[in-house]
Amino acid sequence: MAPSAISDKPKVLAFTYPECAGEEYMKEFKAKFQFDVLEATTREEVIRKVPEKVASSGPYDALLIRMGTKPYEPFDAELLQGLLPGCKIMVSGSAGYNEFDVDWMTKNGVIFCNTRNAVSEATADMAIFLMLAVLKDATRAENSARTGKWRHDHSPTVDPSGLTLGIIGMGSIGKHLAHKAAVFNMKVQYYNRNQLSAKEESRYGAAYCARLNELLSTSDVISVNCPLNDATTKMISHEQFAKMKDGVFFVNTARGPIVDEDALIEAMETGKVRRAGLDVFEEEPEIKQYFIDSDRCTLQPHLGGLTNASWQRAELECLENIRSFLETGKAISPVNENEV
Structure with missing residues (x-):
């Protein structure tokens, strides 16, 4: 469960930049972790670009997935396989996680976290x-x-x-x-x-x-x-x-x-x-x-949790899950901790 030893800093990949977390927080986060963003807007792009990104800058220890990720769904083996075996934690900014293949993550030793209180x-x-x-x-x-x-x-x-x-x-x-x-x-x-x-x-x-x-x-x-x-x-x-x-x-x-x-x-x-x-x-x-x-x-077009405060809380909760896991080996709100 230890972070990758390839880099001096553990590496975190995000599908989009967590802009609501605030630059002051992100500056502190980046001081401890290498933080990269995958430039992709469609599922097909993610499937193609993840292995390329891992080859050029990885392997990655953690993956951050913000809210509003409908174009990438579902989050399954086809989409995420390229991050293995290095990635040991994947976190989502959403409370619900029916679009995530948690069973697949569990079988591959990956901790999955949702956000419990943000939205x-x-x-x-x-x-x-x-x-x-x-x-x-x-x-x-x-x-x-x-x-x-x-x-x-x-x-x-x-x-x-x-x-x-x-x-x-x-x-x-x-x-x-x-x-x-x-x-x-x-x-x-x-x-x-x-x-x-x-x-x-x-x-x-x-x-x-x-x-x-x-x-x-x-x-x-x-x-x-x-x-x-x-x-x-x-x-x-x-x-x-x-x-x-x-x-x-x-x-x-x-x-x-x-x-x-x-x-x-x-x-x-x-x-x-x-x-x-x-x-x-x-x-x-x-x-x-x-x-x-x-x-x-x-x-309403599924807007319930999509507010400015919720986005900020969700991104901070995601980042804190990653921080806690990479620093202590324990995530704050793991869904599948008992099975991994």
Whole structure:
């Protein structure tokens, strides 16, 4: 697990420069580590240029992958093989990591780190924004204002106060969401793989639902905030929508494939779901035409965590993971440490 001994300094490669980390931080980082950037804008370029870069300047001990890397996905053997066997840690600026082949990394002795806290609050803010938008019928109201219809038939809209918010996934994003929902005098309940401690439940004013169906059948607003994995793919489908209250408000800021979009469309057509706020989609950047055409949907292009503060926190968290690993042999937030 030791860094490469080819250079006096351990070598770090980034697919794009972490400009949000700040030059003062980067100056200090570069004093300890050789830091290079791969000039590539497409997946094909990365596949071609990584072996060339390793041959000319490597081998590299660490790889940094910023947020906003859709053109390179997926991060698999085909893309990253050229960094082996020298590279021992790969870090991502994103919280979710379904686009990374962590199993492949583990088999090759590579530590993988995501960012655990960088985008959490910003994503919770997006969930609040979409929740308020669907409660206030904002998309339809804006369309009416822009087309000269004024209020049309929009009033009255719905107050969040007194409604029950059901949070699916009570990690850091869910906790931020629960905390913010309290400002609107909402009742908060959650479904999670593991129940929080009594102290945490008290802190966030959240009641635990031991079964998903319990949360679905008793929530006025449902927010999806769990990670995407094999167990959560299409976790919300026809059966789950059927369990929900009639006229429920539905928000997804997690990952598109967690929700069966055909089932959501059916639920919207029958009135089971009154309105939906979506920041993520099954086949993004492609969006189903139904959602584009429906004025009962408020849509965002997966912007939840993409704020200036989140980018800075993500890049600093990535760099600190690398620094810690190269200096101590231990990363701060490894996903697969127990398997490597």
